[in-house]
Amino acid sequence: MTVSISPSESFETDTLPHLAGLNGPQREAVECLDGPVLMLAGAGTGKTRTLTSRIVHLLYRQKAFPWEILAVTFTNKAAREMRGRVGAFLGDSSEQLRWMGTFHSICARILRRHAELAGLTPEFTILDKQDQQRLLKQLIDAEGLDNSKYPPRVIAAIIDGWKNRGWSFESVPIRENHEFKGLGTKLYRDYQGRLETLNAVDFGDLILKVVEVLKNNPDILEEYQNRFKYINVDEYQDTNTVQYLWLRLLTQAHANICCVGDDDQSIYGWRGADIQNILRFQEHFPNAKVFKLEQNYRSTGNILGAANGLIARNANRLGKSLWTNVPQGQPVRIYGHFSGKDEAVWIGDEIESMLRIGVDGRKFQPSEIAILVRASFLTRVIEDRFLLIGLPYNIVAGLRFYQRKEIKDAVAYFRLALSKSDSMAFERIANVPKRGVGPKAMQIIKKTAFENGISLPEAVESILREGKLRNPAAQNLRILLMRLSVWSAVVRDSGVSATDAAMQILDESGMTAALQEENTLEAESRLENLKELVTVIADFDNLTSFVEHISLMSDNEIEEDKTKVSIMTIHAAKGLEFPVIFLPGWEEEIFPSKRSLEASERFADLALEEERRLAYVGITRAKEICSISFASHREIYGRLEYRSESRFLRELPRAHVDMRSPSALHAPIFDFGNSASEDSIGGETFRAPGYLRMVEKLGRKQNSGIRLPKSAESRRGPYKAGDLVVHSRFGRGKVLGVNGDKCSVQFDGNNFKNVLASYLSVGD
Numbered sequence: 001m002t003v004s005i006s007p008s009e010s011f012e013t014d015t016l017p018h019l020a021g022l023n024g025p026q027r028e029a030v031e032c033l034d035g036p037v038l039m040l041a042g043a044g045t046g047k048t049r050t051l052t053s054r055i056v057h058l059l060y061r062q063k064a065f066p067w068e069i070l071a072v073t074f075t076n077k078a079a080r081e082m083r084g085r086v087g088a089f090l091g092d093s094s095e096q097l098r099w100m101g102t103f104h105s106i107c108a109r110i111l112r113r114h115a116e117l118a119g120l121t122p123e124f125t126i127l128d129k130q131d132q133q134r135l136l137k138q139l140i141d142a143e144g145l146d147n148s149k150y151p152p153r154v155i156a157a158i159i160d161g162w163k164n165r166g167w168s169f170e171s172v173p174i175r176e177n178h179e180f181k182g183l184g185t186k187l188y189r190d191y192q193g194r195l196e197t198l199n200a201v202d203f204g205d206l207i208l209k210v211v212e213v214l215k216n217n218p219d220i221l222e223e224y225q226n227r228f229k230y231i232n233v234d235e236y237q238d239t240n241t242v243q244y245l246w247l248r249l250l251t252q253a254h255a256n257i258c259c260v261g262d263d264d265q266s267i268y269g270w271r272g273a274d275i276q277n278i279l280r281f282q283e284h285f286p287n288a289k290v291f292k293l294e295q296n297y298r299s300t301g302n303i304l305g306a307a308n309g310l311i312a313r314n315a316n317r318l319g320k321s322l323w324t325n326v327p328q329g330q331p332v333r334i335y336g337h338f339s340g341k342d343e344a345v346w347i348g349d350e351i352e353s354m355l356r357i358g359v360d361g362r363k364f365q366p367s368e369i370a371i372l373v374r375a376s377f378l379t380r381v382i383e384d385r386f387l388l389i390g391l392p393y394n395i396v397a398g399l400r401f402y403q404r405k406e407i408k409d410a411v412a413y414f415r416l417a418l419s420k421s422d423s424m425a426f427e428r429i430a431n432v433p434k435r436g437v438g439p440k441a442m443q444i445i446k447k448t449a450f451e452n453g454i455s456l457p458e459a460v461e462s463i464l465r466e467g468k469l470r471n472p473a474a475q476n477l478r479i480l481l482m483r484l485s486v487w488s489a490v491v492r493d494s495g496v497s498a499t500d501a502a503m504q505i506l507d508e509s510g511m512t513a514a515l516q517e518e519n520t521l522e523a524e525s526r527l528e529n530l531k532e533l534v535t536v537i538a539d540f541d542n543l544t545s546f547v548e549h550i551s552l553m554s555d556n557e558i559e560e561d562k563t564k565v566s567i568m569t570i571h572a573a574k575g576l577e578f579p580v581i582f583l584p585g586w587e588e589e590i591f592p593s594k595r596s597l598e599a600s601e602r603f604a605d606l607a608l609e610e611e612r613r614l615a616y617v618g619i620t621r622a623k624e625i626c627s628i629s630f631a632s633h634r635e636i637y638g639r640l641e642y643r644s645e646s647r648f649l650r651e652l653p654r655a656h657v658d659m660r661s662p663s664a665l666h667a668p669i670f671d672f673g674n675s676a677s678e679d680s681i682g683g684e685t686f687r688a689p690g691y692l693r694m695v696e697k698l699g700r701k702q703n704s705g706i707r708l709p710k711s712a713e714s715r716r717g718p719y720k721a722g723d724l725v726v727h728s729r730f731g732r733g734k735v736l737g738v739n740g741d742k743c744s745v746q747f748d749g750n751n752f753k754n755v756l757a758s759y760l761s762v763g764d
């Protein structure tokens, strides 16, 4: 083992760098290496940090080789970060921590090694949500069922739910038969059948199939039990049953498992996470040692106080006391706005001021600021505003980029190069760019494939042999198949880099040329995206690992950029921390969500409590400044709706919050007078109608939203490339291109920006 630190006589544990700075309980947890260990502690108490130190300590004590340590993190980014932190102590040997990743990425690797035992070949494809639903839709249609009564999305969720509980279609209990009038299990069976023919799996299968392989093959199970000598799991509160079953199988031999988590941060119940996994850890793993960490190192006193007060409202929790040494800091600020647009304007202004002027002498970097939303639709107004004022931001939803059409097309080509029988990929690109393969030709290909039990590319081969297709489709498909063979060799050639292989495929497929020929702004931006794709691929050793990477990307993945403010959902922010946090949209039916309120009526308060935990997660991401806001009106599905503020606002302890109006009014708008209860904002002075009237008046005064420069109102676009324009902020410029309501403009001083057309006026 080439671990760069080793236990030497001269190293007293006190001076070990990876133990330095840990507090008593953290250190005890690090040093308790054998047997089951649970670290159950609140937000920001150093669970992840302790887990990381523990991994270093395992290596330092030579308990295991790096490749014998299994470390499960919540996102691939968290895995990279953990590897980085371990790397700080271990140098290069952190690279040898091969089994560090998400449940999905680790199980995908295991499944590829034993694919044939799961009825697959090692090149199996991992379907994303859309592919999964498209497949289900085909099955629903084939049954002659009505799509609106049997929505693929709902059926997909039910099947996922069963997989999360570890049920294959044979083992779904009879009591579940009511789902879709008994058709649920049939659809599940048919769906699995289709997946098998396609040599494909969905996300749920990755873990379920591994559990089945291990259960059915004791020798393989033993191999992994021996391999993973120490198992470490972060965010354990959000594991589901099948994940638990997997961990349990692996630990049967040695029980060296360390899980860390916080029952107050369990926020994936809706996706099958079972909080009982963490609550019953000691039952599941007898003789487990439990460590509780109580010191929060992340947040100021006020932020922690506000979060603690809120979560105390939940009945179903273990209850913990958290404290911090960090000074009280600013109270958590709560701002009410007239509209969602006003809220976005305010957030933009606040951020600009934090970047330029700072707060109490401290200037912030964009990367230190994050906006966390309950629902992703809330990001649009914020994006529009940031675009307008030229504030660089990063929407943290890796999927968005990878879900663009051209990117999915490109990836389908890569998938085909890696596996010539990938029918779904083939169907996607058979006619992209246009090859004259219309719906009729596709029908013939599919029919042949279905009748002979072969893949679509194989069907094409057979059809071409028999001359059943006419030109130009036949000729073009022949060329495509030939190219596929060439690419298949290219991607397997270790002398060709991933980027070169990708560029060759994109060029030879005709995708690049077709977009170039189109010569529209839209095509140009698609080409840009393909370029960006190639840039991303440069970070990978080969196309196989790139395709695996994006197949496993979940909507929580984060692309980092230090020069930008981050916008993401609260779910995606789990485990992260930022000096400044904005939490917009705290309104009833958004946060708590409408669905949770409806569910709470039926199942007591369980769903509502999960929302409250989510609010707790949101607030506890903040280190220094936390601002919560809401609007009394918001555009929802294109209509301006009247909103009332979230009940969670009233539950925040008043000692730690400061409720203010938008910046126009410099005084608190609430009198937290005597009638408010002792420790929360509730009470009679918090009366929505009066408040809303006040905000409404203010809104009118402010003209609710973004104002146009005067000159622009009379002389606005539409614009075309070459037009001279003026922007209230960036000055004069020339339009380079137009894409919907956005214009790319070159402003004076070679300053390129994408701005909304409505904020430009005609220049001279």
Ligand code: ATP
Pocket: 021, 022, 023, 026, 041, 042, 043, 044, 045, 046, 047, 048, 049, 050, 262, 265, 296, 297, 298, 574, 575, 576, 577
């Ligand atoms: P979450 O519940 O949000 O996942 P966590 O319990 O995993 O939080 P960490 O992210 O590990 O907490 O730590 C929170 C912050 O506190 C980090 O910035 C970490 O570096 C810091 N921290 C943790 N332990 C200590 C310590 N003993 N001394 C100083 N800083 C610490």
Ligand code: MG
Pocket: 047, 048, 049, 234, 575
């Ligand atoms: Mg953590």
